[in-house]
Amino acid sequence: MAATDVDVFSNEEKRNLSLGGHVGFDSLPDQLVSKSVTQGFCFNILCVGETGIGKSTLMNTLFNTMFENEEASHYQNGVYLRPRTYDLQESNVHLKLTIVDTVGFGDQINKEDSYKPIVDYIDTQFENYLQEELKIKRSLFNYHDTRIHICLYFIAPTGHSLKSLDLVTMKKLDSKVNIIPIIAKADTISKSELHKFKIKIMSELVSNGVQIYQFPTDDDAVSEINASMNAHLPFAVVGSVEEVKVGNKTVRARQYPWGVVQVENESHCDFVKLREMLIRVNMEDLREQTHARHYELYRRCKLEEMGFKDTDPDSQPFSLQETYEAKRKEFLGDLQRKEEEMRQMFVNKVKETEAELKEKERELHEKFEQLKRMHQDEKRKVEEKRKELEDEMNAFNRKKMAAETYSLSQPLKKDKDKKN
């Protein structure tokens, strides 16, 4: 939507025409505004800071309401994020506010992985939006945007410098979310210490290459105020929901024996500046930056990871359809290949087993062939013996026969002899 984006239209002729009267399209911004007011706005704040540093109190103070929350204990064994969503309304503007708290941050002995749950949460919100954007039937116009628009990083008021946990965490987050560093419990630092502290912090951030959110100075209407506020970063804030009578007014403040720290007094702390910048002037810009910069970066990385490119080897721009089709072909080919592999492996297995079984069968047959042969042998032997026996029997019978005929003839001889 850029009438001022000249390079895109440089190849087309654009004529500047003057109007002969009141046409009425100057109501376009109002039409747009009324549409967005009808839809309602949503805003998501992430509060990162140690337990007890004053995150919940600051939220209550900023939004003039008591968000319910139990005090967190110091004994969490990890960092986890607790998002809570609230519906707020001011005059005719509806705001769906989500406050995400980091519970247990800075409490563990080993804090190396403290930043991981935070980064994961932010990435998950981007991922959800990306998935919705990639759906075939999508409804982006009434999608509840849960992407984190601003990360308020609470710095402990040591007065010296940033902790290494702070540097590490902010470095991991600066490319994913708009960071505004805040010095918490600023009523424990004196003015001069505060000044030095702020300078130290900013120089440490710069030297470590941490990119915090800069209030935009390109819009004439707000560039002045934004530029001056940029110089007051990080904001030193005090939060309080208790009311104290000062003079004849009742203000939110913290009562000490030596005086009253007024939250909304600009000389006491930067709370008013924070509220002004965060809510009244730059809320829309924060949302825009999240969408146009951080989300686009995430999306680009994710798509590149998945293998999507904008141009193919011949530098022809891919259309979405072609890209999807190409991916799909690849994917299907992959699946088919896996199937083939599995089948092949199986066929091999079958062949092996078949060979084995055949081997066994052969052995079995051999064994029985052997037995058969043995048996044949035995049979032959028996047959031989039988034949032997028969022969003997035959011989004997013949002998017997012969003997009998002989003995038959013998008695004749005896008789003959007797006769003689």
Add this chain to the structure above:
Amino acid sequence: MWCSNYFVLLTFVCFLFFLNPGPSNPHGYLAYPLLSIPAQQKNLEGYVGFANLPNQVYRKSVKRGFEFTLMVVGESGLGKSTLINSLFLTDLYSPEYPGPSHRIKKTVQVEQSKVLVKEGGVHLLLTIVDTPGFGDAVDNSNCWQPVTDYIDSKFEDFLNAESRVNRRQMPDNRVHCCLYFIAPSGHGLKPLDIEFMKRLHEKVNIIPLIAKADTMTPEECQQFKRQIMKEIHEHKIKIYDFPETDDEEEMKMIRKIKDRLPLAVVGSNTIIEVDGKRVRGRQYPWGVAEVENGDHCDFTILRNMLIRTHMQDLKDVTNNVHYENYRSRKLAAVTYNGVDNNKNKGQLTKPDTPDGMSPLAQMEEERREHVAKMNKMEQEMEQVFDMKVKEKLQKLKDSEVELQRRHEQMRKNLEAQYKELEEKRRQFEDEKTNWEIQQRILEQQKLEASRTMEKGKKKKIF
């Protein structure tokens, strides 16, 4: 300063539109704005300041500038160029930049011209798309084709720009509104009109207009309008519908407009003096037909609706309905459920149907399914394999047992034979032995007998 002016305007706008600041449902298909995440209602105990958000949105939108693409379609000579000039109070079409009726070529063309106009600090990049040659040939079959192609190509450009890995500011060149000019015949729609609108009503917001309305009397106009609306309903043509609001005032206005659809318009490039006022109008011997007179024609209604109140809505409907339809149709063709999605062409289904997944999620799903299928297949094959192996082993075992048994049997047989043989032999031996004993006895006897005989013989001799 603009701040205070805006504030006055805002309160006025608020008064008009937000007397009832509850959720409103501009279109049937837009559910209440931000869905489903459970949220607690909280009351603010003081002024926070996010009521300034609309201001911030206003500021940013003015800085960005606005774009609008308007398409005008109709036969030549119906006063399209004049109407555009009247609408925007500028010489968009002029002798140097002639209107479509002066640029007719052999085939229907679709041409666009971009103009940059400014009013009240608001920049508008207006693109007017016209179609010289539409409906002017003898054979007008498919003369809508270049128009649909043009609209689709703009959707395609936007889709590709939106789907790039490196996205930059995407110019919105999609056609937001199509003014369709109906010739004032007084009888009804022509077949070409019906055909065109049927082809395009699901691609673009169509606003049908009765051109050169000053050729009809008010009664004729009324009758003509009724006839046209009847035909539009008969053919189920979806022309641009005004969104509903909760605001009673606004609804009354909208109902009044709806009664006068399609709008009958008159355009003019000349300014005439009437009763001391300078107005745009057409001078006739019998009087002046004033363009901006609500009794003479519906031009004012058109201008207010198109430019002053519903321009943003036209863009929103194009983006949320027509473009999304195009997109889902295009992407559905690429995915697994291509067949199913095509059945829902042109309708926005609920976002949580199973075919509402992105192609990538779908591929993921397919992969999972495939893995499951392969696992199952593998299991089955293993089962079959094991079973067959078991079978075979069993068979082998059985045949082993069988052979063993037979072998046993044969052995037994053989043994029996052996025994038999042994028995026979024994018998035989016995017999033989007996006989031999007998023989020996006989021999003995014989020997005895012969000896006796010998003795006897010897005795005799003496």
